[in-house]
Structures are given as C-alpha cells and as structure tokens.
Amino acid sequence: MDGVLGIPELRRQCSWWKRHSLYSVVGVKEVMFRFAKFDKRTKEVSVYVKDFDYKSRIAEIESAVNHLPSIEDPWECGVDIMGKGHTPVDICPNTAYDSIDGEPYCVAQELRKRTLQREMLEWLPAMIEFYWQNGIESDQVEFLENGNFVRQYEDLAWDRGTDALSPYGRVIYGFQLIEGWHIRSIFCLFIGSLFLSACVVAISTAILHSFEAGLTAGSYALAIAAVTLAGLTFFSAII
Numbered sequence: 447m448d449g450v451l452g453i454p455e456l457r458r459q460c461s462w463w464k465r466h467s468l469y470s471v472v473g474v475k476e477v478m479f480r481f482a483k484f485d486k487r488t489k490e491v492s493v494y495v496k497d498f499d500y501k502s503r504i505a506e507i508e509s510a511v512n513h514l515p516s517i518e519d520p521w522e523c524g525v526d527i528m529g530k531g532h533t534p535v536d537i538c539p540n541t542a543y544d545s546i547d548g549e550p551y552c553v554a555q556e557l558r559k560r561t562l563q564r565e566m567l568e569w570l571p572a573m574i575e576f577y578w579q580n581g582i583e584s585d586q587v588e589f590l591e592n593g594n595f596v597r598q599y600e601d602l603a604w605d606r607g608t609d610a611l612s613p614y615g616r617v618i619y620g621f622q623l624i625e626g627w628h629i630r631s632i633f634c635l636f637i638g639s640l641f642l643s644a645c646v647v648a649i650s651t652a653i654l655h656s657f658e659a660g661l662t663a664g665s666y667a668l669a670i671a672a673v674t675l676a677g678l679t680f681f682s683a684i685i
C-alpha cells in the first residue's frame with residue numbers, strides 16, 4: 447500500500463456531493479459479512495452485514511486453547527529476542543498431531559499464536575479506531591492482515607471448497623463506513639453567516655449613512671445565509 451489511508455482519504459473517494467455534504471463519512475467500524483450475490487453487469491457485490499462479534503471470537507479462541515494438548519517440555523520451543531520461534535519442523539519436543547488432518551504442529555507455538563490472537567482482539571477496537579482516524583500506513587497493514595481484515599481476491603476465490611461447508615457461505619471480516627453530521631463544518635458555516643451579516647450591516651451603514659438601512663440589508667443577508675444553510679443541511683440529509 448502506498449501512502450496513508452484514513453477517513454479523509456475515504457471521503458475523497460466518495461462522489462462529488464458526498465465529499466462536500468454535511469452528512470458523509472465520519473468513521474469506520476469493523477463488521478462481519480457474507481456474500482449475498484454478485485451482479486456481473488454492474489460488477490457490484492451485495493453482502494449481508496452484522497456487527498463484529500468480539501465476545502464469540504474470544505470464546506472460540508479460549509475453547510481452542512482449552513482443547514490443546516499439554517506442553518510436554520516447557521523449556522523448549524521458546525522465542526528469541528526478536529519474538530521468533532523455531533521454523534516449522536516435523537518433530538520438536540512439543541509436537542502434537544491435528545485431530546482432523548493428522549498434520550504435526552508445535553503445541554507451544556500454537557498456544558503463543560492463540561494467545562496473540564486473543565490479545566489482538568481485545569485491543570483491536572481501540573487500535574482500529576486510532577488507525578482510521580490517524581491514517582493507516584503500510585507497516586500497519588500487517589496488523590490488519592493478521593486480524594484477517596485484509597484478504598487477497600485469489601484467497602477468497604480459492605476458498606470455494608470451504609464455502610460449501612455452509613449453505614450461507616464463509617464469514618469475511620471487513621469495515622463498514624459510518625456516516626454522520628459534520629458538526630464542526632455546520633458550526634463554522636453558522637458563525638460565517640453571522641460574520642457575513644455583520645459585515646453587510648457595517649458596509650451598508652457606511653455607504654448609505656443610515657444604520658437602519660444597514661440593519662435591513664444585514665437582515666436580508668442573514669436570511670439568505672440561513673436559507674442557504676438550511677437548504678444545504680436538507681439536501682445533505684436526503685441525498
């Protein structure tokens with residue numbers, strides 16, 4: 447990924463109106479979804495979306511940890527100062543065999559992996575909020591990849607076999623844009639309208655040498671500004 451990806455960049459990728467609307471992208475939230483249908487003509491993918499279920503995910507990890515065999519030799523299969531464990535090998539002092547495919551794996555490494563996954567899920571909401579608000583940089587993509595939030599298209603296309611296990615398809619992790627009112631922009635426009643009206647009053651009074659005439663011109667200016675702001679707010683809400 448080149449550069450930074452955050453809320454302002456997402457807003458810039460929206461349509462012209464949504465880029466300037468008072469009601470547009472203000473945040474991102476993590477969700478789980480399933481593919482509903484793909485329209486080949488428009489290339490649009492429809493999905494079913496539900497909120498990200500952290501509690502169930504953490505419970506799944508805890509269950510997987512509880513079902514791991516006990517570590518035979520706790521003094522072996524540790525990590526070095528760089529946090530790296532030994533390379534995958536057929537046999538190590540803590541080898542166990544997968545109950546489904548019979549593949550060998552290191553219990554100590556599996557336990558570390560699950561513990562990290564659990565820790566990551568506990569911190570994920572706070573970190574994702576921070577990343578999106580401040581911009582995701584290329585070195586943070588690895589974190590999102592580890593959390594399965596970044597998936598390659600080939601990976602999803604290849605996964606057809608797993609889809610067949612469930613009639614509803616596979617659950618994918620992703621992000622959903624949250625729209626909201628840009629309170630600061632509305633406040634700035636409101637203050638700008640008042641300032642503009644005050645300027646019209648001052649200028650009109652100076653030119654016409656009449657405070658009453660200046661006040662009338664100012665009230666017209668304020669009315670126009672108010673109608674414009676109300677119109678902008680109305681169209682922001684409905685489009």
Ligand SMILES: [Zn+2]
Nearest residue numbers: 523538540552
């Ligand atoms: Zn090992």
